[in-house]
Amino acid sequence: MTQKFISPRGSGRGPTLKDIAKTLGVSRATVSRALRGVGRMSPALRERILRTSSEMGYKVNYAARALRSRRSNLLGVLVQEHSHYQIGDLLEGIQDEAQKNDYSVLIGTIRHDEDMEIRQIQSMIDKHVDGLLVSPTGTPRGLQLLMDLQRDNIHCVSVLEDLAPGRMSSVSVDELLGGFIATQHLFELNHRHILFFGGYLEDEYFDSRRYVGYCRAHDIYGVAVNPDYRIKCGYTVEEGRRVLLDCIARGLEFSAVFTICDMTAAGAIKGLRDAGLRVPEHVSVVGFDGSNLVSSLFDPELTSVSQTLRIIGQEAFRLVHRKIESKSYDPESIVLSPQLHIGKTTALRKSPL
Amino acid sequence: MTQKFISPRGSGRGPTLKDIAKTLGVSRATVSRALRGVGRMSPALRERILRTSSEMGYKVNYAARALRSRRSNLLGVLVQEHSHYQIGDLLEGIQDEAQKNDYSVLIGTIRHDEDMEIRQIQSMIDKHVDGLLVSPTGTPRGLQLLMDLQRDNIHCVSVLEDLAPGRMSSVSVDELLGGFIATQHLFELNHRHILFFGGYLEDEYFDSRRYVGYCRAHDIYGVAVNPDYRIKCGYTVEEGRRVLLDCIARGLEFSAVFTICDMTAAGAIKGLRDAGLRVPEHVSVVGFDGSNLVSSLFDPELTSVSQTLRIIGQEAFRLVHRKIESKSYDPESIVLSPQLHIGKTTALRKSPL
DNA sequence: TTGTAGGCGTTATCAC
DNA sequence: GTGATAACGCCTACAA
Numbered sequence: 001m002t003q004k005f006i007s008p009r010g011s012g013r014g015p016t017l018k019d020i021a022k023t024l025g026v027s028r029a030t031v032s033r034a035l036r037g038v039g040r041m042s043p044a045l046r047e048r049i050l051r052t053s054s055e056m057g058y059k060v061n062y063a064a065r066a067l068r069s070r071r072s073n074l075l076g077v078l079v080q081e082h083s084h085y086q087i088g089d090l091l092e093g094i095q096d097e098a099q100k101n102d103y104s105v106l107i108g109t110i111r112h113d114e115d116m117e118i119r120q121i122q123s124m125i126d127k128h129v130d131g132l133l134v135s136p137t138g139t140p141r142g143l144q145l146l147m148d149l150q151r152d153n154i155h156c157v158s159v160l161e162d163l164a165p166g167r168m169s170s171v172s173v174d175e176l177l178g179g180f181i182a183t184q185h186l187f188e189l190n191h192r193h194i195l196f197f198g199g200y201l202e203d204e205y206f207d208s209r210r211y212v213g214y215c216r217a218h219d220i221y222g223v224a225v226n227p228d229y230r231i232k233c234g235y236t237v238e239e240g241r242r243v244l245l246d247c248i249a250r251g252l253e254f255s256a257v258f259t260i261c262d263m264t265a266a267g268a269i270k271g272l273r274d275a276g277l278r279v280p281e282h283v284s285v286v287g288f289d290g291s292n293l294v295s296s297l298f299d300p301e302l303t304s305v306s307q308t309l310r311i312i313g314q315e316a317f318r319l320v321h322r323k324i325e326s327k328s329y330d331p332e333s334i335v336l337s338p339q340l341h342i343g344k345t346t347a348l349r350k351s352p353l
Numbered sequence: 354m355t356q357k358f359i360s361p362r363g364s365g366r367g368p369t370l371k372d373i374a375k376t377l378g379v380s381r382a383t384v385s386r387a388l389r390g391v392g393r394m395s396p397a398l399r400e401r402i403l404r405t406s407s408e409m410g411y412k413v414n415y416a417a418r419a420l421r422s423r424r425s426n427l428l429g430v431l432v433q434e435h436s437h438y439q440i441g442d443l444l445e446g447i448q449d450e451a452q453k454n455d456y457s458v459l460i461g462t463i464r465h466d467e468d469m470e471i472r473q474i475q476s477m478i479d480k481h482v483d484g485l486l487v488s489p490t491g492t493p494r495g496l497q498l499l500m501d502l503q504r505d506n507i508h509c510v511s512v513l514e515d516l517a518p519g520r521m522s523s524v525s526v527d528e529l530l531g532g533f534i535a536t537q538h539l540f541e542l543n544h545r546h547i548l549f550f551g552g553y554l555e556d557e558y559f560d561s562r563r564y565v566g567y568c569r570a571h572d573i574y575g576v577a578v579n580p581d582y583r584i585k586c587g588y589t590v591e592e593g594r595r596v597l598l599d600c601i602a603r604g605l606e607f608s609a610v611f612t613i614c615d616m617t618a619a620g621a622i623k624g625l626r627d628a629g630l631r632v633p634e635h636v637s638v639v640g641f642d643g644s645n646l647v648s649s650l651f652d653p654e655l656t657s658v659s660q661t662l663r664i665i666g667q668e669a670f671r672l673v674h675r676k677i678e679s680k681s682y683d684p685e686s687i688v689l690s691p692q693l694h695i696g697k698t699t700a701l702r703k704s705p706l
Numbered sequence: 707t708t709g710t711a712g713g714c715g716t717t718a719t720c721a722c
Numbered sequence: 723g724t725g726a727t728a729a730c731g732c733c734t735a736c737a738a
Contacts (some may be wrong), residue, residue, distance in 0.1 A: 003654040007734085016730095016731055016732085017732065018731080018732095020430070026708075026709085027709045027710075028709090028731090028733090029707065029708075029710080029733080029734085030708060030709075032732070033708090033733095034734065036722090036733090039707085039708095040707065041707060041708075042708095043708070045708090059479050060479070060731095060732090061420070061481075061731050061732070062479075062481065063415075063416045063419035063420040063425065063481065063730085063731080063732090064416075064418075064420050064714090064730070064731035064732040065731080065733075066714095066731095066732095067414070067417050067420050067713095067714050067715065067716085067730090067731080067732075068414040068713080068714055068731080068732045068733045068734080069714090069733055069734085070714080070731075072416065076737055080441075080446065081441070081445070082441040082444050082445045083441030083444075083445055084441065085438070085443050087434040088434070088437065088440065088441065089433050089435075089436050091436075091460075092434070092435045092436055092462060095435065095460065095462065099476070101733095102460050104480060105459070105460065106457050106458070107444075107448065107458065107460065108448075108457075108671030109445060109448065123452070124733070125412075125456060126412050127415060128414075128415065128416075129585065147586060157500065179720065181527055201718095212730095214683070236649070237649040248649065263649070263650075266650055268653070279544070293438055293646065293650075294591075294650060295615070296590040296619075297590060297616075297619055297646075297647060297651050298650050298651065299652075301737085306437075310629065311732080312581035322709090326520075334630060367713055369713075369714095369716085370715065370716065371716095377724090379724075379725085380724065380725045380726070381715090381716080381725090381726095382717075382724075382725060382726080382727095383724055383725075384719060384720090385716065385725085386717090386723095386724090389717090392723080392724095393723065394723055395723070395724095395725075398723085398724090413715090413716085414714085414715050414716070416715080417712085417714070417715035417716040418715080418716055418717075420714090420715080420716070420717095420730050420731065420732085421716045421717045421718080421729080421730050421732095422716075422718085422730090423713080453716095453734080583713055614717090618721090632718085678714090
């Protein structure tokens with residue numbers, strides 16, 4: 001433990017390639033190659049260089065490297081909001097992998113604002129990120145900008161949704177399957193009138209795909225889809241509650257609800273309670289996310305389609321990293337399968353409906 | 354809108370200082386000065402340079418700047434876990450300010466692991482961050498390393514706790530006051546037997562300070578502190594529940610509980626319910642954090658000592674930024690006052706106790 | 707397999 | 723006030 005820890009900057013600057021080269025009586029280029037493990041060289045020399053570098057406490061100067069090599073070892077990540085209840089898992093997955101590969105992660109928040117989206121993308125470009133991971137974004141302008149990115153050598157991967165199938169790489173969840181297994185589960189419990197709480201925008205990504213799964217399950221079980229059961233709803237607890245109460249007020253008849261996220265599911269359950277209905281005795285509810293946070297805070301434990309965001313984050317980093325290393329811009333899509341987590345909010349239908 | 358957006362890298366590289374200088378027939382140095390707003394120069398020329406730069410779509414090359422100036426415009430932030438239910442707010446506060454000041458933020462997660470803490474600090478140093486914000490950390494080794502940082506021109510600010518009073522800058526919450534107002538509130542509701550659910554470690558920061566506030570309130574209301582009421586407890590829902598049930602099993606008598614965080618409070622309430630007690634009819638509960646997430650998911654709405662993490666984040670960035678700009682290493686501490694948010698988990702004592 | 711040389715884009719230090 | 727010039731530390735050709 002005689003290494004010089006701490007340092008590279010300040011008055012007592014750390015050693016540079018030159019210092020190591022001088023110490024060893026070799027050239028800077030050789031040291032550089034040894035350190036990066038590129039080119040062919042005698043293992044003995046490489047070993048010697050590595051040891052000496054470490055002993056002298058050598059630390060790469062990323063600024064110099066970036067300046068010269070035009071690679072920043074910076075990865076940009078764009079998310080809607082940092083304080084979203086699930087985003088931490090995704091970011092941890094990304095960061096873990098990034099760290100292993102000596103990448104730093106820059107995070108930008110969009111806040112559901114189109115101008116902000118453009119500014120953030122531009123800001124990532126300005127900072128010379130090697131790659132960009134974008135999670136739920138999706139304005140046409142933003143998408144266009146993202147598509148242009150590869151002209152600037154920035155590798156872009158869409159995370160959670162497959163933003164531009166065949167034109168941009170992505171790591172996403174099989175939403176159709178998610179919609180299907182949730183609905184199937186309810187059918188197996190003998191439910192036939194299932195509300196679908198989707199997004200609030202037109203043609204919302206998760207909404208539309210899961211709805212296809214929802215419909216497919218209906219087909220398979222020989223039940224006609226009632227279009228009135230497809231309800232617009234925001235992604236918050238309060239929205240879930242409000243919308244559910246509204247359904248009751250409108251006289252919709254149902255014995256189960258499938259919601260777009262766990263927060264909405266929690267809200268729906270609150271609404272049901274407010275209306276004097278019990279879950280799952282009177283109505284079954286299935287959420288989407290499988291959030292640990294929700295499951296530890298909310299009673300009863302939700303039945304939910306669960307996606308492991310940490311893994312999605314890891315896969316996303318690996319994918320963009322592979323793209324960067326291989327300098328390949330061929331779109332590549334990874335689709336992960338969600339799983340049904342059965343909690344205490346679904347049960348065999350007992351109501352007459 | 355004829356500017357060249359997108360660019361700095363890739364084949365079609367963006368313009369450099371040199372290009373602007375050439376276009377304007379001035380020297381690179383002058384352009385550089387104009388852009389940074391340093392040194393004295395004729396306003397007319399500065400104006401001309403600024404306009405031309407923007408028209409040509411000039412973008413700073415941070416790598417080059419960092420290499421030459423020994424300032425990276427990078428800020429490191431160390432947190433225990435990214436997926437903590439409150440951390441997003443803190444990070445958003447930091448990022449917002451950082452963005453305004455052209456700083457990028459690097460986030461490292463410690464995961465309650467001492468070696469990891471050291472590695473992360475070292476990693477931030479390696480990346481030449483100009484400053485470091487550390488939120489709840491606290492191993493002696495880590496602290497020592499942080500104290501050494503300023504020898505390397507890295508400005509360090511402790512966030513949420515005042516890690517080394519008088520020796521390191523900090524932005525924190527008046528924990529004593531927090532403990533006081535929570536307890537005072539309960540006294541005002543006529544409670545006299547108040548459990549204090551603290552941390553699980555010896556000499557835990559939040560625990561000890563809030564306990565002082567708790568004791569002070571007892572003094573003022575002329576009630577003796579019962580040391581048995583100080584209970585060790587982790588920061589999770591499950592811990593809160595387990596510990597509360599344990600208290601009941603041990604025959605402790607109380608009419609109120611003050612917990613170290615909202616998660617614990619939620620857990621304690623679950624435990625009370627499991628024991629057949631109602632909140633707030635039988636027992637009042639006060640949490641700490643004022644988390645929106647908890648309040649939207651958990652019923653009933655918690656009474657809680659609330660701290661605005663977003664503001665703390667903003668203040669923390671401003672402080673470290675000021676330190677960086679002024680090159681001052683004098684420790685400076687900012688203390689913010691928490692506020693009591695009164696929800697539906699506290700009520701006038703009705704129980705005989 | 708290894709060395710030499712030049713420059714990436716910027717800023718700091720002098721001059722003028 | 724403004725300009726010339728020399729680094730900053732590294733990587734990439736190309737030469738040996």
